[in-house]
Every structure is written in C-alpha cells, then in structure tokens.
Amino acid sequence: MIVVGLTGGIGSGKTTVAKLFEDFGVPVYIADIEAKKLMNQSKVIKRKLIQLFGEEAYKGGVLNRPFLADAIFNNEVFLEKMNSIIHPRVARHFEKWIAKQNVPYVIKEVAILFENGGYKVCDYVITVTAPKETRIKRLLKRDHTSVARIEAIMRNQWTDEARIERSDFVIENINLEKTKEKVAQIHKEIITNIKF
Incomplete structure (x- = not known):
C-alpha cells in the first residue's frame, strides 16, 4: 500500500486538496x-x-x-x-x-508531517502552499481567531521552503481550477508509478 503524505502550513488548503483526491476515490486520513x-x-x-x-x-x-x-x-x-x-x-x-483499505494508495493529511517524523512512513509527500497573506485571510474567516494566534502557530511549523525541499510534489493552492488540474496530474503520476 502506497502512503502519500499531504502537508502544508496552516491555512494553505490541505483539506480542500484532500477532498479533491477523495473525488478520485482515494481514501484520506486527516490526522x-x-x-x-x-x-x-x-x-x-x-x-x-x-x-x-x-x-x-x-x-x-x-x-x-x-x-x-x-x-x-x-x-x-x-x-x-x-x-x-x-x-x-x-x-x-x-x-x-x-x-x-484495499486501494492502490491512500492520503495521510498531517499539518506537521515533517515536524513529527510522520513523513518517514510515506512513499511520496505533497506540500500545499499559498501566500502568507492568503492563509491569514482564510484563517480569520474560518476560525474567528486573531493574527497573533495564527502567526504563533505558523512559527511552530516548518516554512514552505523547508517542506518543499523534502517533497515530491507541490501544489500552489490559490486558484481552485489550477489546484484541481494539479491534483489530477499528481494522481495520474502516482497511479502510473505503482507496480501492481
């Protein structure tokens, strides 16, 4: 069973990306x-x-x-x-x-996949990114929190640069249509590379 780690900073849109993989019939575990x-x-x-x-x-x-x-x-x-x-x-x-699970691969969505060592059980890692300002706007709308709290969480997470360096795929999640295209491309690539 192939395990694909899905990670990204708070507010990057990991859940949105996870749902797009579910649309392809991929089971998703949201840690x-x-x-x-x-x-x-x-x-x-x-x-x-x-x-x-x-x-x-x-x-x-x-x-x-x-x-x-x-x-x-x-x-x-x-x-x-x-x-x-x-x-x-x-x-x-x-x-x-x-x-x-009885499928070619699963998604394991973890915000701190690298920080907690969870990447070690993954065959591939996907990092979801979005500009900091976009992420803060999303979180203020979603969580009714403060910028100070969001920034405190961000400080406890790896930077996008550090994640990207150790990832197999990167999804820049700004435009939903482009994100859908990227998910379809990654799904096809993973399925193609799996030896049945």
Missing part, C-alpha cells in the same frame, strides 16, 4: 480530525492530558479546546508534551485504518 476524536474517546489520553494541564482540560467529559489552545499558545514545552501524548496514538490508529 487532525482523528486526533480530536481520540482526545475525546481515549481514556489514556484523557488521563494524561488532565495530568499535564489539570482538570480544566476537559469540561463535562469533553475536550476543552479553548482552554488547551490558551495553554499551548506561545508555550513550546506544553505543545511538545501534548504532541508526545497524542502523536504516537494517532500513528497507531493510522496503522489500523490503513490495514482496512
């Missing part, structure tokens, strides 16, 4: 969504996050996302500790998920 599910469902993760952040980490048994966002905002130590609790469990969840 961020699965991590959020696990943070609410896994007793081990709950226990460890409460140990790390205190009882406020959960409200009524549900992850208190605003509280956690504030706790890790500009705090690399808390961010790293939280990631060390969640990422290994997401990796195991992905292994179980991929074992159920």
Whole structure:
C-alpha cells in the first residue's frame, strides 16, 4: 500500500486538496480530525492530558479546546508534551485504518508531517502552499481567531521552503481550477508509478 503524505502550513488548503483526491476515490486520513476524536474517546489520553494541564482540560467529559489552545499558545514545552501524548496514538490508529483499505494508495493529511517524523512512513509527500497573506485571510474567516494566534502557530511549523525541499510534489493552492488540474496530474503520476 502506497502512503502519500499531504502537508502544508496552516491555512494553505490541505483539506480542500484532500477532498479533491477523495473525488478520485482515494481514501484520506486527516490526522487532525482523528486526533480530536481520540482526545475525546481515549481514556489514556484523557488521563494524561488532565495530568499535564489539570482538570480544566476537559469540561463535562469533553475536550476543552479553548482552554488547551490558551495553554499551548506561545508555550513550546506544553505543545511538545501534548504532541508526545497524542502523536504516537494517532500513528497507531493510522496503522489500523490503513490495514482496512484495499486501494492502490491512500492520503495521510498531517499539518506537521515533517515536524513529527510522520513523513518517514510515506512513499511520496505533497506540500500545499499559498501566500502568507492568503492563509491569514482564510484563517480569520474560518476560525474567528486573531493574527497573533495564527502567526504563533505558523512559527511552530516548518516554512514552505523547508517542506518543499523534502517533497515530491507541490501544489500552489490559490486558484481552485489550477489546484484541481494539479491534483489530477499528481494522481495520474502516482497511479502510473505503482507496480501492481
């Protein structure tokens, strides 16, 4: 089974690109969504996050996302500790998920694919890019957040240049039609290169 990593900075449009691959029948694993599910469902993760952040980490048994966002905002130590609790469990969840797939290849969408070493399990890596100003505009509209918070997240992620250097494909996601064309081209190339 070929694993294609899909990554890019916050607001670059990874989810849009992932959906375009789904249109070709490619199963997509979105690590961020699965991590959020696990943070609410896994007793081990709950226990460890409460140990790390205190009882406020959960409200009524549900992850208190605003509280956690504030706790890790500009705090690399808390961010790293939280990631060390969640990422290994997401990796195991992905292994179980991929074992159920019966297709030539799957997409694994991870914002911090390089930062957390997830690229090591990928046969190919696609990086999605967009200008910083475009990304900030998208995020302000989508998340009702602040520029300061967006820039703090961006500082904790690799630059586009660093990602591109280690990627097999790059999708500049500014114009949807051009993005669709690029996804079709990459899909065809991956399928052509797979030895059945």
